[in-house]
Amino acid sequence: MADGTRKLKVGFADQLRDIEVALPAGEPQPWDATTKLDVVGKPHPRIEAAAKVTGAARYTHDQRPAGLVHAAVLRCPHPCAVLDALDLEPARGAPGVLAVLAVAKPGDRLLFAGQDVAALAATTPQQAHAALARIAVRYSPQPFVVDTTAAMQPDAPLVHRAQVRERSTEGDEPGTPTGSSQRGNLRMSPSQKKGDVDKGLRQAKVTHEATYSTQAHTHSALETHSIVLRWDSPTSLTAWCSTQGIFSVRDELAEVFGLKPQDVHVITDYMGGGFGAKFGASAPGSRLGFIAGELARQARAPVALLLDRREEHLCTGNRPDSIQQVTLGAAADGSLTAIKVLAHGSGGIGTGAGVGRNAFAIYTKCPNIRVESHDVFTHAGPATAFRAPGHPQGAFAIELALDELAVKLGKDPLELRLAHNEHPVRRHQFELGRKQFDWDNKRKRVADERQRNTRLRHGVGVAASIWGDFGRGKAVVASLSVGRDGSIELRNGLQDIGGGITTVVAQVVAEVLRRPLADIRVRIGTSELGPSVGSGGSNTTSSVTPAVRAAAEAVLQQLRELAGKQLAARRPEDVLWDSKGARVGGKSIAFVDLCKHIAGEAIVATGTRPDTYGAYPSRFMGGNSVAIAGVQFAEVELDTWTGLVRATHVLALHDCGRVMNPLTCRSQITGGIILGTSYALSEQRVMDKRHGVMLNPNLDSYKIAGARDVPAIDVVFTEVHTGANNTGAIGIGEPATIPTAAAIACAVFSAIGTPVRSLPLTPDRVLAALGAIPTAAPARG
């Protein structure tokens, strides 16, 4: 088949249309709005779930290769210090110690409390931790700054003395502006701009200007960053790693130890949660891969380096904080004339404190927009991608600012949004949500309670998300085999981080081959199984399923040819294929019988995915990927006496292309909302400004939402046929968490009539907004 164009029916709801897409040779006819599927799109429980509910699933923390020894890392206790002396010899003689390693050397300037200094390995974890105390180390503490505002002052202690290079991973949003200049602790990034924002503000009849701030937020995956590493020969190794990107681990270990990538075998059968921080063999602030590999070489034994909870908070990444000055201008009729955001945020010693695309790319009818976001360096652990990097903080500021402007304009916040949003799917979601949430009536009740000054108040808010379909072409090579015994096995070096991709790829194979889902064996989780993508940027399903489908279609073609021979078909098209097997006229052959005629052991075919070929109905930032839309409505209950806010209900309307498995897709959206609720109401990294250390590096005072803190959640899929790839899948992991905190903050504003402009929305801040207690200084860290 030569390259060619094909017609596709794309769109959503009743807005369907035909488009033409250019397809490379061999690409299967894409599933579109006219395609009826039996297995894909239906709810299916996870096929690997039994291993998870019986405790049989072996995560990285559970690996016990023979002779395993245990590593521990000595970390710098100071926010900034010069390492004066380091003597490992006393630890070398401690009970059970098999290897010691200096990671920092005397003279090094250490930049955050938690940075690697030295490491060792011992027979038991207890011996390793006990031996750390024997390391003789001397530091000269240096001036430091951990507060973002303080770090922006000209006389603030300087964090980096040289230019900082941006570190980006597969968890980062593609196409984020790069190129920057650095002055003091400030690293300026190029702005997103259109029109003339100053002119727009001059034209405005009504303006709103305020500063919004958000807290630093740690990923807190339950399984900490961890690696178990075994040298199999002087030039080859096996690493079990809790990672979102098997091949990123392979490549880092190959580079660090000068090995051929194919001699590095990485295994991630199961992994206990990844939200953007688990790429590469190391953590963003700790050289785990290097440490484990060196210790294993010295100890001549496999080494487990499993971070504890405190380390996980300090050196494995975080969502940066932000201080965002938002200025909005509107004409007398309420149309926006300007959106201006000047944001500063600290990713500690790292970069990446942006505020996403929310202010720039959602309310696009505003002609003049400028969004600047700059990094502020502080002496804290480096930030890294965290589920929709930048977006939740950006959404919080722009959405709450819009609500404040709406009040000044005397407009319904939903109307203001509808009037400025041009994405057809998002418009549809706003309208649908308005009805289903009963927005208009709920707003009346909220206003009534506010007017009556009741103790208990309700509030409602709405906010939007934007993300792109970042499905990657040519990155995945999936391999499918059908054996002579009728067994079906899909192989790919993919990791399932909890999104449910294992089940989804089985569904695709079952759909194409018309075989029962239970008959599909999916082998993933090691680098030996063929190239795949990292799970970041919400790209797994859209990158992997088209390649799997291509492999399955190729196998099916060979099976049909085989059936044609067996049943003496005159033409290949005469072979009919269904759930029983093949048929030609009145003759038929069952699937298992047909397989017995396979020459050799199996039919094996590989499949890959071309670049994204369609982007209907709306392109993301002018590129060739679909702009994903989502809208969430939130309701809160607020006690004006205690200041306590409870999120009681969230209605989430999301576009995720073709919904491959509604059961797991719904779970992922629910999870995004719960993470967003937790970010809105309770989570914050608290830094001690005087000592420069994190005060709550645990899970009892770092408050992540529990079962009783979550709202009732309704999920509505607005299925969109985008023409992006042959399965129509696009991502959902990130979009689902973007608007939650913003919608909750807007709801709190509607409940009390005063905005709380800092996250998290803790009782002290609510009470301060109510005038019940003095305004607290914003606690940022």
Add this chain to the structure above:
Amino acid sequence: MSDIPRISRRSLFRGVGSATLVAGCAAKTPTPAPAPGLDPAAPPLAGTALGPGPAPLRFTLNGAPQTLEAAPSTTLLELLRHQLDATGSKLVCDRGACGACTVLVDGAPQPSCMTLAHDVEGRGVTTVEGLATNNQLSPLQRAFIEHDALQCGYCSSGMLMSCQALLNRRGATDAAAVEHAIAGNLCRCGTYPNVVAAVLSVAKGGA
């Protein structure tokens, strides 16, 4: 029941006295009066003193009798994961804040990271590995799968044990009761609503 006095990490700290712990940190603090358990003149605690080396320990794990040796400082979670290779129970926070290591001790849910191994002497411990019988998943396990009450699965072992304990005491009367029972089990993927639905479905099914 064992005749060895039961010690937990919490009660050990309580026994030593917080003043003593603080005194250990600040050299200039006046020496406090010795805590009762440490007064050399006080009569010894009843029972046999253990340690510091490994001491014999017997208990039942998922119905199978265990006879082994463990140092008195070993937590039940360490014993399960390192000595018995029962890695279903997870180490997540190591201070009883997250519930990922929850096991049943004589039917009662307990964080195994906060339980000393010797505290289960003579007792029956059930872990996630003990929920299925003869390779048949329990009704709760099946409900977790059907309701998609797990994503990455790392909290699931502990979550299941808290829920099983609730079902055993016939307490899964409504969503609030389930939420209360799992209030100490953190899930970062956000599976709580599905966990509640799974448990209620089992309770309604009379399992």
